Amino acid sequence: MTIRTELDGRVATITIDRPEAANALDAATRRELVGAWRWVEETAEIRVAVLTGAGDRVFCAGSDLRDPALDDFDYASDELFGSPPREHFHRELQTTKPMICAINGHALGGGLELALLADIRITADHAEFGCPEVTVGSMPGAGATQRLPRLIGTSAAAGMLLTGSRIDATEALRLGLVSESVPVSGLQARAAELAAGVARNAPLSVRATLRALRAADEWPLEHGLELERHLFGLIRSTRDRAEGRAAFRERRDPDFEGR
Numbered sequence: 589m590t591i592r593t594e595l596d597g598r599v600a601t602i603t604i605d606r607p608e609a610a611n612a613l614d615a616a617t618r619r620e621l622v623g624a625w626r627w628v629e630e631t632a633e634i635r636v637a638v639l640t641g642a643g644d645r646v647f648c649a650g651s652d653l654r655d656p657a658l659d660d661f662d663y664a665s666d667e668l669f670g671s672p673p674r675e676h677f678h679r680e681l682q683t684t685k686p687m688i689c690a691i692n693g694h695a696l697g698g699g700l701e702l703a704l705l706a707d708i709r710i711t712a713d714h715a716e717f718g719c720p721e722v723t724v725g726s727m728p729g730a731g732a733t734q735r736l737p738r739l740i741g742t743s744a745a746a747g748m749l750l751t752g753s754r755i756d757a758t759e760a761l762r763l764g765l766v767s768e769s770v771p772v773s774g775l776q777a778r779a780a781e782l783a784a785g786v787a788r789n790a791p792l793s794v795r796a797t798l799r800a801l802r803a804a805d806e807w808p809l810e811h812g813l814e815l816e817r818h819l820f821g822l823i824r825s826t827r828d829r830a831e832g833r834a835a836f837r838e839r840r841d842p843d844f845e846g847r
């Protein structure tokens with residue numbers, strides 16, 4: 589097993605555990621990672637997930653350049669990614685629950701692309717970020733060409749993707765690629781604090797907010813506002829909204845049940 593999963597109350601942690609290979613993603617690890625993603629999605633008590641890597645040097649070095657099984661890997665035909673049809677395979681790469689990425693070191697290629705799937709990214713301050721695919725005759729294949737420019741701007745993304753150059757944690761913070769940069773010794777504790785801050789909130793409210801938030805990257809403003817209005821209407825009728833208002837009036841902590 590090269591993907592470790594842990595559950596602490598309502599917080600799941602997924603760890604890429606191949607430090608001897610810079611946490612690179614060979615075929616087996618990819619399959620285990622998809623399985624972990626699905627576990628998060630299907631486990632009712634999980635309200636938020638943290639994705640991180642083993643060790644304190646590399647988060648993930650991307651695709652395993654030494655795995656012969658990947659030499660002619662084709663997403664379209666692979667039973668893992670080929671269905672649903674290729675054009676939707678990226679939908680497989682996101683859960684409906686919030687994902688925090690605790691970037692414990694260098695995030696390169698597919699490793700950066702995994703981090704881009706998260707909703708909140710915090711990094712160790714020694715980490716470097718890049719997509720070196722073009723330097724090894726490949727190209728980003730798990731979303732960087734679409735997600736990175738939306739996050740940091742086309743010019744900054746082009747500078748990284750076309751040269752294969754890396755940026756450090758300070759630059760990643762300045763560009764908004766990450767929201768926080770901390771010493772690696774405090775990274776997991778900070779990720780756990782953020783995760784707890786999400787897990788204590790009304791789960792339906794969090795998931796509705798996340799759904800609308802994710803649309804902001806892809807939808808025209810008017811459509812996004814319409815989605816927000818629609819979701820707001822649904823949340824208005826939940827038991828948890830009534831509980832939240834009652835708890836405020838009675839000066840007590842709310843007891844959210846996710847309904």
Ligand SMILES: CCCCCCCCCCCCC[C@H](O)CC(=O)SCCNC(=O)CCNC(=O)[C@H](O)C(C)(C)COP(=O)(O)OP(=O)(O)OC[C@H]1O[C@@H](n2cnc3c(N)ncnc32)[C@H](O)[C@@H]1OP(=O)(O)O
Binds near residue numbers: 618621625728
């Ligand atoms: C629902 C969710 C499911 C998600 C499933 C999967 C999602 C899709 C992800 C697939 C990826 C898509 C395609 C992707 O866009 C393409 C790529 O990623 S191409 C690969 C790009 N990466 C690189 O080029 C990084 C190369 N490595 C380095 O630059 C350095 O190794 C490092 C990472 C900066 C670390 O440097 P150091 O600390 O100095 O350590 P070493 O270099 O000595 O490495 C240690 C050890 O690890 C081995 N190693 C490093 N990188 C890789 C790698 N990419 N593949 C295989 N092995 C790697 C290195 O050889 C050393 O091994 P040793 O020699 O000690 O045996």
